[in-house]
Amino acid sequence: MIRTLGAAETAPTTYIGEIRAQELRVRAGRRMAVDGLDLTLGTGVHGLLGPNGAGKTTLMRALATVLRPAGGTLELLGSPLQGRVDLRALRREIGYLPQEFGYYPRFTVREFVEYMAWLKEVPGREVPGAVQRAIERVGLADRADDRMKTLSGGMLRRAGIAQAIVNDPRILLLDEPTVGLDPEQRLDFRELLRDLAADTCVVVSTHLVEDVVAACTDVVLIDAGRLVFQGVPSELERAGDSGGVGDSAAERGYTVLLRQHRGSAEGAR
Amino acid sequence: MMARVLRTELRRSSALWTAIALVVLGAAMLYPVVDAWGGRWMPLALWQREYLFVLWPMALGAGAWQARRESRAKVGELFGATPRPRWQRVAPTAGAMAVAMVAGYLGMFAAGAVSVVPSAGYFPLGLLPVVAVGALSVVAAVVLGLAIGRMAPSAFTPPALAVGGLVLLITLPLGLRQRR
Numbered sequence: 001m002i003r004t005l006g007a008a009e010t011a012p013t014t015y016i017g018e019i020r021a022q023e024l025r026v027r028a029g030r031r032m033a034v035d036g037l038d039l040t041l042g043t044g045v046h047g048l049l050g051p052n053g054a055g056k057t058t059l060m061r062a063l064a065t066v067l068r069p070a071g072g073t074l075e076l077l078g079s080p081l082q083g084r085v086d087l088r089a090l091r092r093e094i095g096y097l098p099q100e101f102g103y104y105p106r107f108t109v110r111e112f113v114e115y116m117a118w119l120k121e122v123p124g125r126e127v128p129g130a131v132q133r134a135i136e137r138v139g140l141a142d143r144a145d146d147r148m149k150t151l152s153g154g155m156l157r158r159a160g161i162a163q164a165i166v167n168d169p170r171i172l173l174l175d176e177p178t179v180g181l182d183p184e185q186r187l188d189f190r191e192l193l194r195d196l197a198a199d200t201c202v203v204v205s206t207h208l209v210e211d212v213v214a215a216c217t218d219v220v221l222i223d224a225g226r227l228v229f230q231g232v233p234s235e236l237e238r239a240g241d242s243g244g245v246g247d248s249a250a251e252r253g254y255t256v257l258l259r260q261h262r263g264s265a266e267g268a269r
Numbered sequence: 270m271m272a273r274v275l276r277t278e279l280r281r282s283s284a285l286w287t288a289i290a291l292v293v294l295g296a297a298m299l300y301p302v303v304d305a306w307g308g309r310w311m312p313l314a315l316w317q318r319e320y321l322f323v324l325w326p327m328a329l330g331a332g333a334w335q336a337r338r339e340s341r342a343k344v345g346e347l348f349g350a351t352p353r354p355r356w357q358r359v360a361p362t363a364g365a366m367a368v369a370m371v372a373g374y375l376g377m378f379a380a381g382a383v384s385v386v387p388s389a390g391y392f393p394l395g396l397l398p399v400v401a402v403g404a405l406s407v408v409a410a411v412v413l414g415l416a417i418g419r420m421a422p423s424a425f426t427p428p429a430l431a432v433g434g435l436v437l438l439i440t441l442p443l444g445l446r447q448r449r
Contacts, residue, residue: 064350091352102343106281115274119351119358124270163347 015078017042018171018201019063023072025225026055026062032070033058035225045197047212047233048205048220049254055225056205057099060175063203064096077170092121095169099176099205101160105149109140109159112148116163134166137195139188153180161189165196172202178211190215213237213250221257228261275361282338282362284369287331291324291373291407296380298323306381308388313381314396317374318403324377326434328370328407332414333427335366340422363415367408374404410434 017040026034033055050056061067062074065087074081076090103112113134117127135144138158143151151159157180164172178186193215196202203220206212212219213233221229221236229236233250240252244259278284298320299306299313306312339345348358378400418426 061346066346066349088352088354091350094350096347096350098346100343100346102345102347104281104338104342104344107277111277111281115277116347116351118270118274119348119353121352127270127273 020075024074025071026058026067027070028058033225037227041201043201044217045193045202046218046220047216048203050222054223060173060205064173093170095164095172097160097164097174097177103148107148108145110144113163113166117166120167122167130166134162138162154185172200175205209250209254229257275364278361278365282365283335284365288369288373292376295377299381307384310389311393311396313385314399322438324407325410326431328410329414329434330427330431332411333418333430336415336418337422366411370407370411371404374407
């Protein structure tokens with residue numbers, strides 16, 4: 001599709017990393033689920049790993065501007081999230097698939113993605129094209145005019161990804177996007193991630209270490225609300241050389257790094 | 270874009286069903302007393318207005334039911350990360366429900382008109398404001414219902430509003446009459 005580029009789109013970026021967190025603290029209910037996290041993420045696909053309760057979802061919710069940080073600083077696209085920040089302009093650049101993806105069951109896939117594009121303030125002229133592209137990219141074109149309630153679990157997840165990318169976000173947050181996808185669909189999803197990685201900062205929270213190794217340019221491992229490890233997937237695999245439990249090098253690396261971190265955290269106390 | 274969203278809301282929200290329910294319920298209340306208004310326009314309009322004491326609480330409940338859609342579908346998290354202000358998000362929903370109310374009220378009048386047209390010779394223009402005010406009042410009820418349903422998004426809110434409104438509208442005139 002041919003369209004003119006606005007000045008804002010061609011302007012050089014003036015920040016280091018789409019996402020910058022320093023000493024970030026975010027509350028989940030009464031608990032401080034993210035507790036002193038330092039993290040810088042630029043363009044690419046970042047796999048967010050960590051055990052249950054590590055604060056992955058809380059971090060994702062803070063990055064999606066749903067939760068306000070309780071302490072520290074969080075900068076998205078160069079603007080700090082505190083005081084009178086223009087959330088509205090920032091949110092236009094964010095795509096978010098929550099862990100629990102809520103949807104209107106009576107809407108068709110196209111209607112729902114279109115509705116989300118409207119909520120994200122995508123200019124009206126661009127909406128039909130953007131909706132069609134998003135639906136095609138997740139491979140749901142043949143079900144586009146079926147009601148949401150008729151979709152299977154994996155299809156719903158893909159509809160969720162379609163609504164997340166419909167506004168061509170610069171920050172794309174996907175909380176467990178591969179749940180319910182069959183092996184073939186997961187391969188397609190990895191392809192989509194690689195495609196997005198060129199110009200988007202994608203954060204994918206997952207339990208599947210193999211997904212991270214296969215499709216991510218960068219691994220972020222957190223535990224108890226803190227950063228344990230950040231590096232490329234091959235570094236994670238190398239960490240597994242020295243033992244650890246798991247069926248693959250990456251899984252062994254995951255357990256080794258977690259154990260080391262917990263050991264040093266105990267020692268510090 | 271607003272027009273597209275409004276069209277989606279008209280088709281996918283409870284607006285369509287609410288309008289149909291209003292026509293059916295309205296006709297079911299009008300026809301048992303057809304002797305009182307059959308063949309004459311103004312009595313039809315006045316009888317329809319009389320039944321607002323049922324239609325009004327029903328509209329209130331319908332609005333509250335529609336307002337619960339977001340919490341029912343658990344879309345708060347998803348919508349909470351979007352830039353569009355909440356009042357703009359609610360506008361097409363309220364618009365669709367208002368259109369449904371006007372259509373339903375006029376549909377009920379049309380259902381009655383079937384028994385008026387064959388024999389009525391005189392069409393008093395004075396009934397137009399009577400019908401218009403009635404339609405406006407059910408629109409007001411549905412919007413009020415939407416607002417209350419948003420403030421109290423409980424499964425009990427819509428039936429409580431409908432029943433409570435009905436009881437209030439039945440007892441209020443009785444109470445006022447006793448004072449006199």
